[in-house]
């Protein structure tokens with residue numbers, strides 16, 4: 001039988017029981033298909049995927065009304081890789097609409113926000129699972145999926161991982177193909193992996209981190225190999241003896257002294273470093289991400305998407321476009337489209353967009369000046385004015401400014417500009433395109449999970465996993 005798009009859509013319609021709208025479940029769609037294959041590196045493993053990653057048997061809505069009935073015609077490369085290795089795709093997970101948010105509460109009215117399952121007491125008021133991949137983090141934390149894919153533009157995998165007490169990796173920019181992933185901000189978007197431990201995250205990462213000639217931004221095999229060779233020549237094959245960890249002095253270190261002592265006892269060398277440009281990272285991120293989003297979301301104009309919204313068939317094209325975009329996008333998405341369009345306008349371009357690009361460049365140089373391990377692409381190499389070389393291998397700091405905020409209370413950063421500040425410590429690595437992983441690290445005074453982030457040179461995921469495992473060991477004793 002020929003597989004046409006219509007056929008796929010009717011199959012999806014038959015098997016896509018959308019989750020009841022009032023439920024705080026992590027999922028927007030749950031599969032009732034039988035588990036994956038019994039062979040392959042991920043045989044039978046239950047994996048959830050964020051609702052902006054194309055999977056032909058389910059609607060891919062990006063938690064947006066405009067894509068409510070969109071069924072993608074092909075699998076994203078990363079999903080195909082999971083299926084080829086025997087994984088069972090258990091469902092698609094809720095997210096802040098188009099990835100814009102940090103709480104998974106920017107949702108269409110027919111979804112309710114995801115509740116964070118890491119609650120230390122059964123009757124606590126619900127807290128946010130973080131965002132925008134809050135559904136993926138909650139699915140892993142509650143145990144309904146073994147691992148999950150998310151996407152991270154400015155912290156969307158790491159922040160929910162920290163709030164839900166799981167591991168979340170945002171890989172180096174370009175390591176996981178984005179073919180079939182709905183774009184938010186192309187110069188920042190990364191597919192990321194969440195799991196309850198580092199072994200799980202590494203197993204999934206190894207499967208999905210492959211060159212893809214159908215994604216021109218996906219790193220080639222030679223860049224990947226070069227990064228591995230560089231790592232071998234700088235760092236011993238095992239252990240963390242002699243690994244240099246930098247603590248940025250601009251970030252208040254909540255990492256417990258017991259963790260730092262534990263790392264020192266294992267042979268790590270810990271020192272303070274300076275990342276002054278980190279201060280301007282948040283405004284630069286929101287200018288650049290919104291500018292890119294305003295352009296990317298232009299494609300949702302009413303011709304191909306949002307057809308279920310329209311009752312304006314008889315109106316001219318402009319009316320129809322306006323109506324569909326007005327009804328189809330939520331408030332936060334509209335705000336970002338307007339902000340991004342403004343930043344790119346002739347009057348504002350130099351003063352806003354170019355300034356943000358400049359700040360991004362400063363931040364990138366700042367990171368590069370700290371690392372002992374060189375960037376595999378020489379064009380990124382920082383030549384130090386003073387001729388000094390960088391000395392550290394990994395940077396360690398808290399993932400978030402606190403524990404999970406209450407849901408929809410208007411307090412602790414769930415709404416308004418306060419919500420943007422949740423990303424304070426995650427956007428710097430995104431702007432620099434560097435790998436960064438959040439690992440559970442103790443609890444806050446309120447008993448909710450805390451996470452620490454490890455950031456390294458481009459392509460140094462293996463080193464991040466290695467140090468992450470030591471932190472994981474320490475965390476078991478907490």
Ligand SMILES: NC(=O)C[C@H](N)C(=O)O
Pocket residue numbers: 099100101102131132151152153154155156157289423
């Ligand atoms: N997509 C992300 O990484 C989340 C970030 N809070 C944003 O709204 O852009």
